[in-house]
Amino acid sequence: MLASLVGFxxxxxxxxxxxxxxxxxAAERWPATGMPDRPGAWLVTTARNRAIDRVRRERAFAGKIHLLHTPEAAMDELDDTVIKDERLQLIFACCHPALPLDGQVALTLRALGGLDTAEIARAFLVSEETMKRRLSRAKAKIKATGIPFAVPAAHRLPDRLDAVLAVVYLIYNEGYRGRIDLGAEALRLxxxxxxxxxxxxEAHGLLALMTIHHARRRARFRGDDLVLLDDQDRSLWDQRRIAEGRAMLDRAIALGGRGAYVVQAAIASLQARxxxxxxxxxxxxRRLAGLTGSAVVELNRAVALAQAGDPAGALRAVDRLGLDGYLYFHSTRGELLRRLGRGSEARAAYGRALELATSAPERRFLTRRLEQL
Structure with a gap:
């Protein structure tokens, strides 16, 4: 609905x-009158009429008379597509290449991904105010340039794939932090x-990555408490699903996949052994950092270095990163400092991480770490 309405x-x-x-x-009328034969078309038509009424009220109707001539069956545009899932249709529609990639992803997450502005800002490692401005600029460009929002033809789908994959990936990441509903929806998509x-x-690589991670979800929490990889009960891992994820990874590699999602899936596969x-x-x-240029990837590489037996080298790598507003930067520093016996510095790092934590499991985990020092 939203993609169709923005389009006209x-x-x-x-x-x-x-x-x-x-x-x-609809929530007020349908319980009494019953659901219409074509609820999607009914909702689009009702929304369009409400929008026209508002334009009239704002005395700008004369300049927007074209709104009256929108086809009645607007939802037919979404029905006539190779994409049969409505949510995926709208994600492709909203990921319009006329917008910058980060604008496409942020706007789609806000409108269709189930994430609020603060969650999207956290995903992009920017402040909430910065994300609000970014979303406002994207909306303003849509309004100023008349970007058409419609499901692209089949041969155009690959042009939007990078943004669509990023949307699904970030929805899953939010689910991985504890919102199981988002994790399950990202897997479905x-x-x-x-x-x-x-x-x-890359589509197979992303699916492999999510599938392998999802196979460990029962072990990631004990009750409501977060459990690190080293401490997880491996008997709770879904080995059948891990095998499925590895088969998907093999498929991605057979197709010549060497991109970021394929590499992340390979990492997830190793971590599930x-x-x-x-x-x-x-x-x-290291390969993934070369592909993405991401400081967060460098942080994860430092964690792997520490696990390989070099916490001092890992700390040197972490201290070169400019991620002061990132929770896991400080929690990682805290863990490395703890391993190196630098207790007071570890407490300061864990304390800063606790200030940035937004979920209850993260806060409890960090509180326990502080109590153990």
Whole structure:
């Protein structure tokens, strides 16, 4: 609905408000009248009419008379596509290449991914205010340039794949932190993507990555408490699902996949073994850092170096990173300093991490670490 409405209204904020009003009207009327034969078309038409009413009220109707001539069956545009899942249709529609890649991803996460602005800001390692401005710029560009929002034709889908993969990946990351509903939805979308674009290795790589991580989800929490990889009960790992993820990884590699999601899936596969080859994990993180230029990847490489037996070298690598606002930067420093016997510095690092923690499991874990020092 949102993608369809933005396409002909040319105003993201107006479309969002109109969609909300249409759902409110449906929630009030449908229990009494029953659901219409085509609920999607009914909602789009109602939302469009609400938007037109608002334009009239704001005395700008004369300049937007074209809104009245929008086809009644707007949802038919979304129905006539090779993508049969509505959520995935809208993600492809919102990932419009006229916007910068980070704008596509952020706007789609905000509108369709189930993440609020603070969660999206955390995913991009920026402040909430910075993310608000980024979203506002993307919306303004849509309004100023009249970017058309529609599901692309089948031959255009690969052009939007990078942004769509990033959206699904970041939804899964938020789920990995404890929001199981988002994790399950990201997996569902990942399976659809791999089936929709069977020749795209990165789609298979992302699905492999999520599948292997998801296989360990029961062991990542004990009750409501976070459990680190070394302390996880491996009997709780879903070995069948891990095998499925490795088969997907093999498929991605057979297709020539050497990209970031394929490399991350290879790392996840190594970390799901009984005995983890940490030097090999560190080498893969080095390759991934070369592909992404990401400071967070460098942080993960430092963790692997420490696990391979070099906590001092790992700390030197971490201290070169400019990630002061990132929770896991400080918690990693705290752990490395603890291993090196530098208790007071470890307490300061864990204390800073605790200030940045937003979830209850993370806060409890960091509190316990501080108590143990």
């Amino acid at each position: 209204l040319g105003d993201f904020d107006l479309a969002e408000e109109a969609v909300q009003e249409a759902f409110a009207i 990942g399976r659809l993507l791999a089936a929709l674009l069977p020749g795209q290795p 009984e005995r983890i080859d940490w030097p090999q994990v560190a080498a893969l993180y």
